Amino acid sequence: MSALRRSVVLLTTACTAAATLAGVGLAGPASAAPCGNEGLLGSSPLGQALGNAFGSSGAGPLLGRSSAQGALPVVDSGNTRPVAWVTGGRSPNRTDTRFGITGTDLGISxxxxxxxxxxxxxxxxxxxxAxxxxxxxxxILRTTDTDPADGVTIGxxxxxxxxxxAVVASATPRYASESIPALEVSGVEVTTIPTAAIAIDGVQYMNFMxxxxxxxxxxxVTNSSAIAVSRDNGQTWATDPKTVRLNLPVSIPGVEQIDDSNGKYQQSAYLRGHxxxxxxxxxxxxxxRYGAAFLCRFLPGNILDLSKYQYYTGDAGDPWSSETTKSKAVVTEPVSELSVSWNKRLQRYLMLYGNEANGTIAMRTATxxxxxxxxxxxxxxRQQLGGVYAPYVYPSxxxxxxxxxxTASRWLDYNVMMLRTDLSQIAVG
Structure with a gap:
């Protein structure tokens, strides 16, 4: 999708959304602290520093040149332990000096x-x-590290x-480049964030909101989710307009997949069948982070054709439908950022997610x-390790x-760490 076309779509969406936003009650910022800011995107101390994405004025005090990352946390009870920081100045990767990354989150692998x-x-x-x-x-960062026992090494x-x-320019070889841009206009498009990714026949596909x-x-509140495609190993990305799932019942020429049920498909996780x-x-x-989890499926060659997707209905006699509106939850709310994989040891599908209501990272399994x-x-x-979110299974x-x-992120440090769960301590039915 061209920058101009993307701008037209989002601005049209924003006009339609104006009345909706008035009743949503978006009063406070999210609770993270990159660069010592009181909130992650949307809080007043960021105003002049980051411009009109935040709709405020006056830059608050900053904490020096980097985010306030602490030592790797220690967890001395339970089945899960932190292994190493993946990002930040305290990580073995020294992403601060090597890639210009002092604070970041997610790490979908x-x-x-x-x-x-x-x-x-x-x-x-x-x-x-700066x-x-x-x-x-x-x-995007890349690694050939297949043994995460001591963390992840990034070249x-x-x-x-x-x-x-990392994707770097010759003029700035120690500064990782952005993959998918955003308009940076509060109430229109503040940012674009990856939620899932998968490789099919050498092509990389990334779902983002x-x-x-x-x-x-x-x-x-999201405008939409969509799929960006890279045919050069994540070096460059292009959004396919046919994959846009608008989160409002609006009509945009050339975008046909519009219905209220698209709101169920704004943040995602991909899984290959076993x-x-x-x-x-x-x-x-x-x-x-307060919705349920829904499910659809497609054959690999149809990833960019939403008309070929099948949605889980929960009906034992007719479990899959081409109609988005028939999509039923497979896990009840609240489900935050999630990842799903096949686990060889457990011989089950394994889902990780955060429960925002009770402050836990949870795992469920299914056959x-x-x-x-x-x-x-x-x-x-939260008593063991407070403020941790977005658990993404590492593929090795x-x-x-x-x-x-x-991997998971922690608000206090606004950086990503590798963690390890001892599955021998997990009982499955």
């Missing part, structure tokens, strides 16, 4: 199909005293090298992609299937 793991990160900050605090809406970024550790407005902790199952499954939630899913098993509580175990490795 997937096998690129040719010996690398790609990782997609959300809103990213660098030098906190113009706009070196804010990028999202970016140097090399200009023009599509297999190097266009955020219209931040709300209170765990709440935000064994002879040829389908790719897409689990999704509405915007924010079929559509479930039924087990009751949640707690991996972390280093050869030891006792452990499940996943």
């Amino acid at each position: 997937w096998d690129n199909g040719s010996g690398q793991t790609l990782m997609a990160f959300g809103d990213t900050f660098g030098d906190c005293n 113009p706009r605090q070196q804010w990028r809406h999202n970016l 140097d970024g090399v200009p023009g090298d599509v297999r190097s550790g 266009s955020v219209r407005q931040w709300g209170g902790p765990g709440r935000w 064994g002879e199952d040829q389908y790719i499954y897409q689990y999704s939630t509405p915007n924010g 079929r992609p559509e479930g039924p899913f087990s009751a949640p098993v707690t991996l972390l509580t 175990t280093g050869g030891d299937d006792r452990y499940l490795y996943f």
